[in-house]
Amino acid sequence: MNPEIDRLLSREPTIEPHPRFVDRVMQRVWREHFTPPPIPFPWKLFAVGAISGIAAIGTALANRSEGSSAIPTGITEMLTSTQAGGIGIAVASVAGSLLIAWMVIGLADNSNSI
């Protein structure tokens, strides 16, 4: 390499930081220190809710195909009474999702109040 380029690159740039640089950094550090940490999304509770919902729907569908009435009659009727059984399943899925969302929002509110 050109020794002149090598020599010039080895020179430390002469920069005089702003006199208040350290103060500015510390202002940001203090702001960070006093900012409460963000509330993490309750993934564990969400997972429990989602798995329960999926399990409930799965059970309902399995029972429906076996003709059993182990699940509440109302739901069974809703699932079987419609001409296209798919609509009942869709409605049940939406209801399950709304229930889970409602639980999550409620839990998040409780965490905020704490």
Next chain:
Amino acid sequence: MDQSEDRDREIVERVLGGETEAFEELVERWHKPLISLAYRFCQDRARAEDMAQDAFLHLYQRLERWERRELPFSSWMFTVAANLYRSQLRRRGPVLTELGEQAEQRLAAPEQPGLAEEERAELVRRAVATLPPKYRDVLVLFYFHEKSVTETAATLSVREGTIKARLHRGRALLEKKLDQRLSVPEMPVEEPA
């Protein structure tokens, strides 16, 4: 472990123990090198200070991660800062893409009496800043780490062989960019009386 490393560890332990004000000493100790490193990357003084401020905040938020590692605080700090600077330049774009006509003219006349040494060094650093990132990063860190391939490789988490290859290619690109313009003017030989 030398005294400086001991001091860094002591300060970090105090900060992690709840004495946030102790972080100020770390900033006092390291702000010049961190600004200098940022400046080598971006070639803009104001932007270098902003980047260094972000780096300190980033370090403050991650101090616990260093405590679990077995490397000196300064090595970890430079790695974190260099990675942050590189990602900021990727996101916001480099300040320089070309040397510029004025810089070209100034480089073309190294013997120009008004052109100070520091000014010439700055023009060469500007040329480095216009290189493709993988060569720019290696050249910046190599000279920042006082020509240590090992430290450059550690900072970039790349093998030493890769660093050497990129240094070779980066230097060739830089020389091509600067051409013969930085040749040292020959000193006049005094005639014997």
